[in-house]
Amino acid sequence: MKLYDIAHSRTGDKGNTSTISLIPYKEADFSLIKKYVTDEAVAKWFAPLGPIKVTRYEFFKVPALNFVIENALGGGVTHSLNIDRHGKSYSSALLEMEIPDK
Amino acid sequence: MKKIRIGSGAGYADDRIEPAIDLINRGNLDYICFECLAERTIAIAQNQKLADPNAGYNDLLEYRFKKILPAIKAHPTKVITNMGAANPKAATKKIVEMAAEYGVHNLKIATVSGDDITTLTSNYGANEMMEDHQPLSSLNRKIISANAYLGAKAIVTALDQGADIVVTGRVADPSLFMAPLIHEFGWNFTDYDKLGKGTLLGHLLECAGQVSGGYFADPGYKDVDKLWELGFPFADVTDTGDITLHKLPDTGGLLSTDTVKEQLIYEIQDPTKYYTPDVIADFSNVQVEPAKDGEGIHVIGATGRAKTGELKVSVGYEDGYITEGGINYGGHNAFNKAKLATEIVRKRLQLLKVPVDAFKEDYIGADSLYHGVLPVPEHVSEIRARIATRTSSLEAAKEVVREVKSLYTNGPSAGGGVRTITQKIVAIASITVPENDIRTHVDSEEVK
Numbered sequence: 001m002k003l004y005d006i007a008h009s010r011t012g013d014k015g016n017t018s019t020i021s022l023i024p025y026k027e028a029d030f031s032l033i034k035k036y037v038t039d040e041a042v043a044k045w046f047a048p049l050g051p052i053k054v055t056r057y058e059f060f061k062v063p064a065l066n067f068v069i070e071n072a073l074g075g076g077v078t079h080s081l082n083i084d085r086h087g088k089s090y091s092s093a094l095l096e097m098e099i100p101d102k
Numbered sequence: 103m104k105k106i107r108i109g110s111g112a113g114y115a116d117d118r119i120e121p122a123i124d125l126i127n128r129g130n131l132d133y134i135c136f137e138c139l140a141e142r143t144i145a146i147a148q149n150q151k152l153a154d155p156n157a158g159y160n161d162l163l164e165y166r167f168k169k170i171l172p173a174i175k176a177h178p179t180k181v182i183t184n185m186g187a188a189n190p191k192a193a194t195k196k197i198v199e200m201a202a203e204y205g206v207h208n209l210k211i212a213t214v215s216g217d218d219i220t221t222l223t224s225n226y227g228a229n230e231m232m233e234d235h236q237p238l239s240s241l242n243r244k245i246i247s248a249n250a251y252l253g254a255k256a257i258v259t260a261l262d263q264g265a266d267i268v269v270t271g272r273v274a275d276p277s278l279f280m281a282p283l284i285h286e287f288g289w290n291f292t293d294y295d296k297l298g299k300g301t302l303l304g305h306l307l308e309c310a311g312q313v314s315g316g317y318f319a320d321p322g323y324k325d326v327d328k329l330w331e332l333g334f335p336f337a338d339v340t341d342t343g344d345i346t347l348h349k350l351p352d353t354g355g356l357l358s359t360d361t362v363k364e365q366l367i368y369e370i371q372d373p374t375k376y377y378t379p380d381v382i383a384d385f386s387n388v389q390v391e392p393a394k395d396g397e398g399i400h401v402i403g404a405t406g407r408a409k410t411g412e413l414k415v416s417v418g419y420e421d422g423y424i425t426e427g428g429i430n431y432g433g434h435n436a437f438n439k440a441k442l443a444t445e446i447v448r449k450r451l452q453l454l455k456v457p458v459d460a461f462k463e464d465y466i467g468a469d470s471l472y473h474g475v476l477p478v479p480e481h482v483s484e485i486r487a488r489i490a491t492r493t494s495s496l497e498a499a500k501e502v503v504r505e506v507k508s509l510y511t512n513g514p515s516a517g518g519g520v521r522t523i524t525q526k527i528v529a530i531a532s533i534t535v536p537e538n539d540i541r542t543h544v545d546s547e548e549v550k
Contacts, residue, residue: 008324008360010317012369015233015532021367023360048474057372061389061403062363068371074462076233078142078529079421081462081490089471096476 001101007033009091016076018069018087020094023062030063036099042067045097046090050074067094106286108279108303109179109336112136112166113310115143119166121311121334121353126173128350129336133282136166136183137275137308144272145418145528147188148220148247158189159196167197171204174266182257182278186269188247190215194269194547201549209549212260214270216252216542219535223248223417229533231417238417238533246528247418250535253379253409254300255291256542257281263546272416274378276304287341297381298406299343302388305376306347306365306401310334313347313365315355328354338398348398362390362399379413379537381406412534421529422459423499425491427506427522428466431514432484439514440465440487446513447489447505456501457493464488486519492527499524 003009003022006029012019022037024030043054046069053070073087074080109131111122115138126134138160151158160166163185170181186193194213201209226248227239249272258281260268270278280300283289289296306313314335319326333353338346349357366388370376376383384405393400427447431439444463451458464470466486469478489506493499503522510520 008320008364010364010368014369014371015530017371019367019369019371021364023363023367025360046475048472050473055372057374057386059367059373059386059388061387062366064363064367066367066370066373076529078527079492081424081460081492083426083464083466083470083488083490093472093475 001099002095003033003037003097003099004095007095009094011088011091013073013077013086016071016073018072018090020067020069020091021064022067022094023064027063032099032102033065034058037065037097039067041097042069042094045094046072104287104341105338106132106282107336107338108132108282108307109134110307110310110334112138113308113312114138115140115160116162117310119169121332123169123173124350124353125334125336126170126177126179131179131336133180133182135278135307136181136185137278137310138162139184139187139272141416142418142528142530144187144249144416145247145530148418151188156192159187159193160185163193163196164200167200171201171206175204175206180261180265180282181267182281183268184270184273184278186213186271188218188271190269190271191545197267197269198547198549207549209266210264210546211267211269211549212263212265212544212546214252214256214260214268214273214542214544216256216540217249217272218247219250219415219540220245220248226533226535229535232532238531241419241531243419243421245417245419248415250413250415250540251379252413252540252542253277254281254284256544258284260544260546261285263544265546274380275308276301276378277380279304279307280380283339291380294381294406294408296343298383298404299345301376301378301381301383301406302385302401302404303337303339303345306345306362307335307337309365309368311355312368313361314349314357315361318356318361318364326354326356330354343404345401346393346398347401357399359390359392359399362401366390377410379409381409411537413537413540415533415535417531417533418528419531421527422492422494423496423524424527425493425499425502425522425524426488427503427520428486428488429506429509429513429517430484430486430519431517433516436485437465437468437480437482439517440485442514443487443509443517444489446509450505451502454501457495457498458491458502459494460492462490464490496524
């Protein structure tokens with residue numbers, strides 16, 4: 001299944017760093033997400049963006065992950081030639097990732 | 103238990119004004135905060151101030167205050183805003199004039215300044231830029247502005263002195279919203295757990311409609327009611343720092359645990375370390391639940407620890423020109439025509455030896471957002487070729503524009519819809535400076 005089926009997401013930006021949340025609609029799906037959507041998996045998924053570094057952070061009382069992706073915005077909001085300089089649309093790309101359903 | 107009510111009147115420089123006025127009129131607010139200053143807006147405003155000493159504040163200040171002033175006359179609400187941008191003193195002067203014009207009396211308007219350290223940048227040549235870890239002195243560009251992110255303290259001073267409206271330049275966004283809590287509840291500036299909670303309030307409200315259903319909709323899947331009448335959020339906050347978020351009845355939008363979670367995580371990095379001038383806030387144990395009485399969303403659990411003592415400074419510098427141009431193709435072989443179009447422009451710029459520092463091609467409708475993260479379709483029924491360049495000179499930018507326009511008569515068949523735009527770029531480098539280097543000032547004016 002796709003992450004889109006079980007989770008929602010929003011992207012933010014700081015300089016040349018993209019931050020992407022991943023929030024399951026149901027708490028029961030959080031363990032599956034934690035198992036498969038690792039920092040390595042996200043780094044591999046977004047590898048076409050260039051040499052990026054991904055760090056995964058977890059919230060403890062809200063089932064949610066936050067991915068911090070460095071060097072993902074073509075030089076940053078004020079320098080990038082990208083049409084989407086903020087990388088606002090990256091959340092939609094993350095939700096297209098396929099994961100096993102158990 | 104004391105409780106105050108704070109509304110969010112704007113989430114960015116060009117935000118809508120009607121939802122803010124609706125909040126003042128119907129929300130029974132104590133305060134409303136307008137966050138209107140993006141990272142590089144202030145550098146652009148600095149250029150406007152250089153050209154005219156009475157300019158350099160938010161472009162929409164007059165537009166907004168025409169509506170705010172009559173509303174707060176009818177429904178007294180204190181206003182805090184960073185619409186002062188590069189020239190908060192001129193912004194205050196304008197608001198004083200307008201208040202007299204609109205017959206709003208007994209109004210004290212305070213100006214917070216001291217964030218502008220443009221003339222001091224040479225002192226910080228050795229300070230490392232966060233973006234590339236090189237010293238600021240290595241920036242081989244013309245510096246336009248340098249503004250430190252101030253904390254809540256000067257705004258609290260203004261409120262303690264009885265200000266009804268506080269106008270600032272660069273202040274950390276959450277600090278705008280936290281200042282009234284410190285003022286009203288007498289929180290100590292070293293009570294870091296409380297400041298962590300106040301920072302969470304600011305973080306949740308600073309993007310206005312983004313917590314109450316804006317930027318959430320996915321039609322048919324994540325539906326949001328009447329986005330054309332999106333209601334902005336407000337919060338009831340207790341003196342212990344418990345937050346309950348609301349939006350007004352009969353407004354569009356959606357306030358749910360899901361919308362609040364998206365905004366909780368938005369633009370933060372490590373949730374245990376959210377740096378502001380006031381505190382290092384920790385959001386990692388925040389809880390988001392529907393309020394027990396069924397009214398609103400209850401958010402608790404933020405904590406904090408001692409601030410770093412360093413302030414982030416945004417340094418705006420001239421970074422040449424970005425030129426974008428595009429042309430559409432449709433029907434049979436549309437994608438290949440678009441690819442030929444970008445190839446023609448690239449080769450022409452090489453042949454003419456136009457000094458282009460960076461060149462990028464995109465195919466809008468097929469491959470423009472993700473650079474191959476998602477699969478690129480082979481065939482599309484219509485597509486837009488996009489060319490973007492960075493050039494140091496305006497002359498080179500004009501050459502790029504000419505070459506894109508030439509695609510009409512010199513390019514592939516049946517291209518249409520050429521548009522070009524050239525923007526003079528103000529880029530931002532970030533450094534930190536010791537907090538003790540920054541001297542803030544609070545000045546007040548009264549409208550009798």
